[in-house]
Amino acid sequence: MARILIVDDDASFRESLAETVSSLGYEILIATNGAQGLSLLKHGGIEAVFLDFRLPDMTGIEVLHAIKHLPGGDGPPVIMLTAYTSVDNTIEAMKLGAFEHLAKPISRHAVETALAAALASRGTATQQAEARKEDEFVAHSERMRETIKMVGRAAASDATVLITGETGSGKEIVARALHQHSARASQPFVAVNCAAIPQELLESELFGHVRGAFTGATANRTGIFQQADGGTLLLDEIGDMSSNLQAKLLRVLAEGKIVPLGAERPLAVNVRLLAATHRDLEQEVKEGKFREDLFYRLNVINIHVSPLRERHEDIIALAEYFLALASDSPKNLSAEARHRLEKHSWPGNVRELRNVIERATILARGPSIKAEDLGLADVVASPALSATPPPLHDLPAALAQLEEAMIRTALAETGGNRAEAARRLGIRRQLLYAKLQHYGVEP
Numbered sequence: 001m002a003r004i005l006i007v008d009d010d011a012s013f014r015e016s017l018a019e020t021v022s023s024l025g026y027e028i029l030i031a032t033n034g035a036q037g038l039s040l041l042k043h044g045g046i047e048a049v050f051l052d053f054r055l056p057d058m059t060g061i062e063v064l065h066a067i068k069h070l071p072g073g074d075g076p077p078v079i080m081l082t083a084y085t086s087v088d089n090t091i092e093a094m095k096l097g098a099f100e101h102l103a104k105p106i107s108r109h110a111v112e113t114a115l116a117a118a119l120a121s122r123g124t125a126t127q128q129a130e131a132r133k134e135d136e137f138v139a140h141s142e143r144m145r146e147t148i149k150m151v152g153r154a155a156a157s158d159a160t161v162l163i164t165g166e167t168g169s170g171k172e173i174v175a176r177a178l179h180q181h182s183a184r185a186s187q188p189f190v191a192v193n194c195a196a197i198p199q200e201l202l203e204s205e206l207f208g209h210v211r212g213a214f215t216g217a218t219a220n221r222t223g224i225f226q227q228a229d230g231g232t233l234l235l236d237e238i239g240d241m242s243s244n245l246q247a248k249l250l251r252v253l254a255e256g257k258i259v260p261l262g263a264e265r266p267l268a269v270n271v272r273l274l275a276a277t278h279r280d281l282e283q284e285v286k287e288g289k290f291r292e293d294l295f296y297r298l299n300v301i302n303i304h305v306s307p308l309r310e311r312h313e314d315i316i317a318l319a320e321y322f323l324a325l326a327s328d329s330p331k332n333l334s335a336e337a338r339h340r341l342e343k344h345s346w347p348g349n350v351r352e353l354r355n356v357i358e359r360a361t362i363l364a365r366g367p368s369i370k371a372e373d374l375g376l377a378d379v380v381a382s383p384a385l386s387a388t389p390p391p392l393h394d395l396p397a398a399l400a401q402l403e404e405a406m407i408r409t410a411l412a413e414t415g416g417n418r419a420e421a422a423r424r425l426g427i428r429r430q431l432l433y434a435k436l437q438h439y440g441v442e443p
């Protein structure tokens, strides 16, 4: 019978957890503070631990740290318990090698699942590192909390991470969190959007060039890889990288060296690479649009960021966070505004929500934001597509109307991201700019 240790000073919670665990057929040991827990652990024979974050004599994190430094290995799997899970305490716990992090109260089912998984995991490696401060990162939903746990697990390693998710869902903020919680946090974090730079220029942007490498190269130029040396480089929209550059990137990853354009010798660089894409790269590989070997090099760890419509609990929390950012005296959200926000499908994800809140803060009169201040009905119903019937006998006018409507919809759906809107519409960005001007559309 596996022996499970529960370390918690809250008597009623402890008793009920003990009852659940023993009814599941495990043997229980109880400690009411950190020191007691550690002394029981030193005797060995314990196969999993439930550990409270707040204990009378030390913090749960200190106990976790001590467990992970017990002589003879990194200790049994630890399931951390908190009254409130926050991004900070979850990342910290997962980084220190906690197996799971659960918020009280915990259902019998959650206890059973966590214990079974913890016991099955014994012997797998854990990672340790110092905790660091991070950006504001709103994560109330279960989905986002799972993502945060992955960030915690992946942060301390140097492995390449492929971050996937729809446009505006928060891929870059995940990349930043990975960097900020890594040993490279004091070194540079550089993000480059591979889709925003013409592919002909991207190579010299990434790897740099020497004077005279091509017409116009009047001086040596340090590339982005070198700027990120020692730190982390995020290649955003990696799916848009040309096949020529994909091959070069693969070589850099294999050799850890870059060759600036026109240079004779390669330069060693020490960069942790993160890549992000809204595309389904596996599908792109199948279609021959993305190199399979590069895909596997990048996808050592995959972190997926769910679309906002699949994590309802984050919507209001994010809205309130953006309200607080938008003004020193934040307005409040009326009940109808909350309802409207929750009902919206958020095709442009968190970026769209941020734009909506910033606009509403400016437009709302008085201290409260009303549903109509959000301007969301327009996006939902796309009235531009339906309000005025197209002129039946005037093809150019009808086409222009359709074009304008499609542009407005694409912009709304991408939260005003013009590069992404152009991509969705299948036109070049320059052409989109010209059309925006022509129709007088403000992104």
Ligand SMILES: Nc1ncnc2c1ncn2[C@@H]1O[C@H](COP(=O)(O)OP(=O)(O)OP(=O)(O)O)[C@@H](O)[C@H]1O
Pocket (backbone or CB within 6 Å): 136, 137, 138, 139, 165, 166, 167, 168, 169, 170, 171, 172, 173, 174, 236, 276, 278, 318, 321, 350, 351, 354, 417, 420
């Ligand atoms: N969980 C979050 N907490 C706080 N802010 C967030 C969160 N997720 C996203 N944001 C904010 O929303 C905006 C869009 O996020 P981000 O740029 O990370 O998305 P993305 O998925 O990288 O977008 P793209 O696909 O266009 O590159 C940013 O302003 C970011 O700070």
